[in-house]
Amino acid sequence: MPEDHVFPIVNCADLVRSTAWYQRVLGGVVEYRYPDEGDAEFLTLRIGSGLVGLGHGNAPAMYGETPRPAMGHAVDLCVYVRDLDRVVADAGDDVAVVPAVMPWGERLAYLRDPEGTMLLVIQSGAGTQPDQAASHTS
Numbered sequence: 001m002p003e004d005h006v007f008p009i010v011n012c013a014d015l016v017r018s019t020a021w022y023q024r025v026l027g028g029v030v031e032y033r034y035p036d037e038g039d040a041e042f043l044t045l046r047i048g049s050g051l052v053g054l055g056h057g058n059a060p061a062m063y064g065e066t067p068r069p070a071m072g073h074a075v076d077l078c079v080y081v082r083d084l085d086r087v088v089a090d091a092g093d094d095v096a097v098v099p100a101v102m103p104w105g106e107r108l109a110y111l112r113d114p115e116g117t118m119l120l121v122i123q124s125g126a127g128t129q130p131d132q133a134a135s136h137t138s
Helices: 015-026 084-094
Strands: 009-012 029-034 042-047 050-056 076-080 095-101 107-112 118-123
Touching (some): 009 015, 015 050, 015 084, 084 107
Parallel strands (some): 009 050
Antiparallel strands (some): 042 050, 107 118
């Protein structure tokens, strides 16, 4: 891992399901896996030029508490994509806020991964006119 690099780790209750979601929706490619064989305990996925870690969040960490998958909304993972429509289509029912063009020209949507983590997905320069306020889907 390079120095001066932010590396988010998503604690997962279901690592297999979450890994499949990040691969299907965001094109994640497994770059690191521990252990090499058997059931994975931790994975690093490359998404474009960035990395995200996925690990089991069901045992006490070094600080003595069990990290829990997102129960609230404390952190967003922000991902820039080339084709927001494709990502939203691949996310299906996991779209929390439908795509909208922002006044500054970016088009964005919010997705919720299988662990409940919110992802702010942005396509730069995708539009010039703001849509109506983004609405929530059920």
